[in-house]
Amino acid sequence: xxxxxxxxxxxxxxxxxxxxxxxxxxxxxxxxxxxxxxxxxxxxxxxxxxxxxxxxxxxxxxxxxxxxxxxxxxxxxxxxxxxxxxxxxxxxxxxxxxxxxxxxxxxxxxxxxxxxxxxxxxxxxxxxxxxxxxxxxxxxxxxxxxxxxxxxxxxxxxxxxxxxxxxxxxxxxxxxxxxxxxxxxxxxxxxxxxxxxxxxxxxxxxxxxxxxxxxxxxxxxxxxxxxxxxxxxxxxxxxxxxxxxxxxxxxxxxxxxxxxxxxxxxxxxxxxxxxxxxxxxxxxxxxxxxxxxxxxxxxxxxxxxxxxxxxxxxxxxxxxxxxxxxxxxxxxxxxxxxxxxxxxxxxxxxxxxxxxxxxxxxxxxxxxxxxxxxxxxxxxxxxxxxx
Ligand SMILES: [Mn+2]
Numbered sequence: 451x452x453x454x455x456x457x458x459x460x461x462x463x464x465x466x467x468x469x470x471x472x473x474x475x476x477x478x479x480x481x482x483x484x485x486x487x488x489x490x491x492x493x494x495x496x497x498x499x500x501x502x503x504x505x506x507x508x509x510x511x512x513x514x515x516x517x518x519x520x521x522x523x524x525x526x527x528x529x530x531x532x533x534x535x536x537x538x539x540x541x542x543x544x545x546x547x548x549x550x551x552x553x554x555x556x557x558x559x560x561x562x563x564x565x566x567x568x569x570x571x572x573x574x575x576x577x578x579x580x581x582x583x584x585x586x587x588x589x590x591x592x593x594x595x596x597x598x599x600x601x602x603x604x605x606x607x608x609x610x611x612x613x614x615x616x617x618x619x620x621x622x623x624x625x626x627x628x629x630x631x632x633x634x635x636x637x638x639x640x641x642x643x644x645x646x647x648x649x650x651x652x653x654x655x656x657x658x659x660x661x662x663x664x665x666x667x668x669x670x671x672x673x674x675x676x677x678x679x680x681x682x683x684x685x686x687x688x689x690x691x692x693x694x695x696x697x698x699x700x701x702x703x704x705x706x707x708x709x710x711x712x713x714x715x716x717x718x719x720x721x722x723x724x725x726x727x728x729x730x731x732x733x734x735x736x737x738x739x740x741x742x743x744x745x746x747x748x749x750x751x752x753x754x755x756x757x758x759x760x761x762x763x764x765x766x767x768x769x770x771x772x773x774x775x776x777x778x779x780x781x782x783x784x785x786x787x788x789x790x791x792x793x794x795x796x797x798x799x800x801x802x803x804x805x806x807x808x809x810x811x812x813x814x815x816x817x818x819x820x821x822x823x824x825x826x827x828x829x830x831x832x833x834x835x836x837x
Pocket of ligand 1: 459499500534642643644
């Protein structure tokens with residue numbers, strides 16, 4: 451029986467809404483995770499990518515990571531990690547920031563070395579760095595190789611930072627179909643999707659532990675249902691026990707709706723609801739407030755009312771004023787996924803679809819180097835350089 455912890459998508463250095471406290475929150479949940487992992491007396495830890503928010507992390511983020519890894523090292527807990535999409539770069543000579551922590555027991559999988567073997571447990575841990583959809587054929591070849599190697603061992607773990615079609619269907623952002631994953635592993639330690647997912651696959655379980663903090667507001671629902679945290683895994687071939695460990699330091703997000711007709715009454719109600727944060731000395735929450743209904747006054751009037759009520763009771767609040775008519779128009783708009791649109795434009799020429807969608811994803815993440823690499827690679831493959 452081997453016992454380990456699995457976490458992911460810590461995004462150290464991320465400063466949500468450009469608020470200093472939100473950057474601090476991500477450090478705090480990271481440290482809570484590390485401290486809880488140490489208490490659980492695991493043999494090793496897996497981190498499935500997006501350790502940092504930026505490809506060139508700020509010094510504060512590097513220092514917090516270092517503190518965490520030193521704690522693990524002092525407890526003799528090695529950490530195995532892969533690189534996520536936040537630092538994709540395939541260029542020769544590109545250096546991952548994780549390399550700073552090699553002396554603290556961190557091991558990078560997916561670079562030169564793609565697996566480690568823990569002989570005492572007859573255990574194979576294989577991992578690959580994130581690859582955009584454009585390279586999905588390469589990804590499949592690499593997976594195939596790892597899968598073959600893993601077959602010589604009783605316990606097999608695969609570490610990936612990729613989106614699967616079954617979990618990122620709408621964004622069209624997946625790089626791999628679930629059915630393309632080799633089936634012989636016992637634990638699939640996944641990163642990239644920020645929701646908490648645990649499902650049966652192949653010879654065991656496929657798990658996204660999700661991010662350790664709320665990175666984007668569309669994670670709030672999942673957080674409310676399942677909390678943020680990490681996985682504690684006991685593994686003995688196909689006998690697997692996975693426990694979800696929840697974090698307590700995650701700052702709360704609240705979502706409120708206001709009807710303009712009853713604005714004063716409703717604001718009073720929300721003020722009362724929010725008062726318990728201060729009373730119990732909890733971190734002040736982040737509130738998303740939607741105002742609906744007939745607008746007797748202009749937006750500034752409503753904005754001021756909300757400001758007076760929420761300013762002191764929240765760390766930050768976001769106000770959205772929706773007019774009924776606009777809302778119904780939006781509801782009628784058809785949802786479309788990027789790859790479906792591209793498939794239509796390019797008449798299903800997969801190579802072009804994958805190229806454009808990978809480029810789009812990289813640019814959306816402001817990863818110019820990643821986009822450049824994909825573009826250069828694409829043109830080199832298709833056309834000979836004539837100069
Ligand atoms: Mn992420």
